Amino acid sequence: MSVIGSFLRRPEAASAISLVGIIAFYVLIGGVNLGTLFGAASWVNFAANLGIVAIPVGILMIGGYIDISIGAMIPAGSMAIAIISGYYGLPIWVGMVGALAMGAVVGLVNGILSVRTTVPSLIITLATLVVMQGVVLAGAKLLTGNASVSLTSPVWAKTMFGGLIGSSHQTIIFWWLAFTAITVFVIQTKPVGNWIFAMGGDMVSARNAGIATNKLTISLFVLSGMSATFVGMCSAIQFNSAQVSGGMGYIFNAIVSVVVGGTLLTGGYGSILGIFIGVLTFSIVSQGIYFTQIDRNWSNLIIGVTLLLAVAMNESFRKFALSPPKKRPGAQRERQKA
Amino acid sequence: MKLLNVLATTALVTAAASMAAAEGANIFVIGGKPDDPFWSRVKMGAEDAGKVAEAQGGSVTWLGPQNYDNLGPDAAELIRQAIDQGADAIVGPDWVPEAMDPAFEAVVAAGIPLVIYNAGGLEAADRLGAMNYVGAVDYKSGYAGGEYLGAAGHKNGACVNTLPGAANIEAFCNGFNDGLAAAGGTGSVLQLPATAFGDATAVAQAVRAHLLQNPEIDAMFAIGDGDTNATVSGIQQAGKAGSVHVCGMNFNDSILANIQAGTQACAIDQQGYQQGFFAVSILNNFVNYGVTIPTREILTGPGVIDASNVALVIEGVKAGAR
Amino acid sequence: MSTTGRDQKTQSSLGNIVRRPETGSFVGLVFVFTFFAILGGPIFVGAPGWSSWLNIAAEVGIVALPIGLLMIAGELDISVGSVIPASSMTAAIVSGHFGLAAPIGILGGLGVGLLVGFINGYLVAKTKIPSLIITIGTMFAVMGLTLGFAVLLVGSTSVSLVADPLTKKLLGTFVGGMFNVSMFWWAGFVAIIFYLLHISPIGNWIFALGGDRESARNAGIPTANLTIGLYMLSGFAAAFVGILQLLTYTSAQVASGQPFIFNSIMCVVIGGVLLTGGAGSVVGIVIGTATFSIVNQGIFFSGLDPNMGSIFIGVLLLAAVLSNDGFRALTIKLSTKKS
Numbered sequence: 001m002s003v004i005g006s007f008l009r010r011p012e013a014a015s016a017i018s019l020v021g022i023i024a025f026y027v028l029i030g031g032v033n034l035g036t037l038f039g040a041a042s043w044v045n046f047a048a049n050l051g052i053v054a055i056p057v058g059i060l061m062i063g064g065y066i067d068i069s070i071g072a073m074i075p076a077g078s079m080a081i082a083i084i085s086g087y088y089g090l091p092i093w094v095g096m097v098g099a100l101a102m103g104a105v106v107g108l109v110n111g112i113l114s115v116r117t118t119v120p121s122l123i124i125t126l127a128t129l130v131v132m133q134g135v136v137l138a139g140a141k142l143l144t145g146n147a148s149v150s151l152t153s154p155v156w157a158k159t160m161f162g163g164l165i166g167s168s169h170q171t172i173i174f175w176w177l178a179f180t181a182i183t184v185f186v187i188q189t190k191p192v193g194n195w196i197f198a199m200g201g202d203m204v205s206a207r208n209a210g211i212a213t214n215k216l217t218i219s220l221f222v223l224s225g226m227s228a229t230f231v232g233m234c235s236a237i238q239f240n241s242a243q244v245s246g247g248m249g250y251i252f253n254a255i256v257s258v259v260v261g262g263t264l265l266t267g268g269y270g271s272i273l274g275i276f277i278g279v280l281t282f283s284i285v286s287q288g289i290y291f292t293q294i295d296r297n298w299s300n301l302i303i304g305v306t307l308l309l310a311v312a313m314n315e316s317f318r319k320f321a322l323s324p325p326k327k328r329p330g331a332q333r334e335r336q337k338a
Numbered sequence: 339m340k341l342l343n344v345l346a347t348t349a350l351v352t353a354a355a356s357m358a359a360a361e362g363a364n365i366f367v368i369g370g371k372p373d374d375p376f377w378s379r380v381k382m383g384a385e386d387a388g389k390v391a392e393a394q395g396g397s398v399t400w401l402g403p404q405n406y407d408n409l410g411p412d413a414a415e416l417i418r419q420a421i422d423q424g425a426d427a428i429v430g431p432d433w434v435p436e437a438m439d440p441a442f443e444a445v446v447a448a449g450i451p452l453v454i455y456n457a458g459g460l461e462a463a464d465r466l467g468a469m470n471y472v473g474a475v476d477y478k479s480g481y482a483g484g485e486y487l488g489a490a491g492h493k494n495g496a497c498v499n500t501l502p503g504a505a506n507i508e509a510f511c512n513g514f515n516d517g518l519a520a521a522g523g524t525g526s527v528l529q530l531p532a533t534a535f536g537d538a539t540a541v542a543q544a545v546r547a548h549l550l551q552n553p554e555i556d557a558m559f560a561i562g563d564g565d566t567n568a569t570v571s572g573i574q575q576a577g578k579a580g581s582v583h584v585c586g587m588n589f590n591d592s593i594l595a596n597i598q599a600g601t602q603a604c605a606i607d608q609q610g611y612q613q614g615f616f617a618v619s620i621l622n623n624f625v626n627y628g629v630t631i632p633t634r635e636i637l638t639g640p641g642v643i644d645a646s647n648v649a650l651v652i653e654g655v656k657a658g659a660r
Numbered sequence: 661m662s663t664t665g666r667d668q669k670t671q672s673s674l675g676n677i678v679r680r681p682e683t684g685s686f687v688g689l690v691f692v693f694t695f696f697a698i699l700g701g702p703i704f705v706g707a708p709g710w711s712s713w714l715n716i717a718a719e720v721g722i723v724a725l726p727i728g729l730l731m732i733a734g735e736l737d738i739s740v741g742s743v744i745p746a747s748s749m750t751a752a753i754v755s756g757h758f759g760l761a762a763p764i765g766i767l768g769g770l771g772v773g774l775l776v777g778f779i780n781g782y783l784v785a786k787t788k789i790p791s792l793i794i795t796i797g798t799m800f801a802v803m804g805l806t807l808g809f810a811v812l813l814v815g816s817t818s819v820s821l822v823a824d825p826l827t828k829k830l831l832g833t834f835v836g837g838m839f840n841v842s843m844f845w846w847a848g849f850v851a852i853i854f855y856l857l858h859i860s861p862i863g864n865w866i867f868a869l870g871g872d873r874e875s876a877r878n879a880g881i882p883t884a885n886l887t888i889g890l891y892m893l894s895g896f897a898a899a900f901v902g903i904l905q906l907l908t909y910t911s912a913q914v915a916s917g918q919p920f921i922f923n924s925i926m927c928v929v930i931g932g933v934l935l936t937g938g939a940g941s942v943v944g945i946v947i948g949t950a951t952f953s954i955v956n957q958g959i960f961f962s963g964l965d966p967n968m969g970s971i972f973i974g975v976l977l978l979a980a981v982l983s984n985d986g987f988r989a990l991t992i993k994l995s996t997k998k999s
Contacts, residue, residue, distance in 0.1 A: 042419035119981040127977040134970025239437035265790040301804025308797040375818035547960030591820040
């Protein structure tokens, strides 16, 4: 097959085309100046925060699971560090450990419930989402008497997690790039990558093939919880304060990015590079609209249409890539029945 | 202090002049969600003032967050975005100072003229080195509501807060409680879970339950048209219409109808249209001609609308001025 | 899977009652009610308390019923979150801004719901894309359209509507000053959907669809039309709630309705319906809605921090799914033993 053919067979093909399409749309219809757009920090900062959450959500999706509790874990992370190191004045590293540990514990609960029961992970993580929302809000009120807590962090922490480069780009961009690089490396070169795809493709045969599916699932949920609290923690350090609400928007934003990036909601198919491109696409759609002459009021319409078009494209490309088609949306239900 | 101001102004004029050489002023306005009724009026004021800027070859761009979940950091991002996009002048509200002040400082450091509006007060404008403050002061607006109800003989008030953690809402509520206290009453805050925001039924039922459980409450304060409408309904459902009086921030057609019908005691008007209009006008004239307004802290509120002047306001709405 | 459909209903031994998913939900309901009755005292147990949570339950309940049917059929609908404001905004613009008669605006609003439902259903039935993704897409799109058109046509994002007395009486008043008429409409929806799911042949089709789509189609069930119909029902119900809110609070706002997305799913799940499809009942959904609303409102009567309500709901949700899972395991164990 030609070069084009092998490109189209890759999971990220459709997302790359979506990205180019959106930029073209903004340039042609919105009259955007590409130099200004690419020089701008705002959408890159947005992408970095979203991207760190989207990668584990995407890996979980490849493995056949979904995690929406991240919506509460982001404020939980920022609240944890602000209460520990801001309100109680403990060293900042204690707050960091506390925030990450909180993410790990909730991830552990999500993971254990997902492997021990037949309940879909959407419902399990919906429950932990609601519980954690209450815990964060009520906890902050109970401990500090306030719904927003301020935090002053030492210079080293500020530089590493909440600094600005060139007074506009957040340091979290580097964490995002590093996280992306590490996960791409691990998924592509280590056996664990194959295990995840096998698990999402067919849980039972994966288990029969000797893959420790339970351990793997739990670790993935822990990773996802910790990534979310990491983003919250960085945000608290960056903005010197934690607010209890916040993060709900990440739920749909992360799912949309991951799916636009070519990942199949029902599992077994996708790529980290695709997720990375999906995050870029989403960020440019939602933040780049400010750089166009299109009225901001229409941005949600563009997000929705982009998502549907990207998914339709993914669908036809996947058919092309896996002919005859093997995967059906029914696959998840099949698996859970088993 | 005066000398400093002069120096700062000179520096700003030079900076502005060098940027404005090519064309008119590109002014960026940071505000609320475009689908928030109050903010859509501010936006309209800013855009109307922007027509002058456009005639001179400039532009007005509105930047608002996707939602209010993460207000401080999101708004700080928008400020930085305005810098990125090469703004000649920036208008912004200081909602969450901890999160937003560094971004405003970056605006001033970049030599971009800045006007704080809507939230923060002159104090924030001075602290950040902004040219001026345009707007009502949240605390004073709440205070006016508390004072009004206190003067009417109410002793026990509750302020409905649907956005726990947002600094401006807490300022409204503190003001309300202090205003009521000044008139000899006491006030408290009814905190709603953040998930109730935008759901009128959830707000109305929470108000109602709170009133039934705390029968001593006889005055309420709500922030925004939607919450006020829902609060009025909650009071009616609790069977307390007439005995519990309510004041709310801002107004729309149905709020004015409430005041006419007597179901709502007063509305505190911060005249959002004026905030957008004057903030943009000041910056546009400054960037283009270097003229300034020596009056610092341009207050657009609080004005109290009650049964005595509601007819006049309705005339104003018909004329398109409010 | 097929044993959890309605064929269970015909049997009535004690074991079967215990094994029914609604039993767990009902125990939860009794527990929650007792808990808040103790904390909330006579006001919560009296008419004010009942009307308080019933007003909440009516609105979320109308949305939750068709969501429940969709979940029984193995699908989701996220778009309800933006259909609610879209419908109330349409009605307010048509009747409030342009001054046409209120019923015309209401029909317009309901029409928007049916249209969005049709698009959802068509896309779900004709493509292999999961319904979660499709309805997230339509949610964003409808949200953008509502905001864009409201600003374009009216120049504002909140439009008020003062309806004629009859319309207001039917759709937006409080009976006895406290019971919102919405709860009678909810009762109507419950009756119709009970008929659909448990009496008419369509009910069996829905269970079959959730159990196994392939075999449902092979068995001659018009799966595509059924899916489209269910989505239109869900769009209609959401639009109807938008109309109720508009007439109760006399103004429509672009930003509202988002809480309904997860709230309706939670009601359905607490009521014993699982996303895996093929099982569930209308009685369960009603119990789940009541439980959810009692917790949400009871918290304001109890003197506890309102945010504790979320913890409560979440724990109930977990308890519901876990016990449901336990019941199911028990059912499967018993049925395998018999055979």
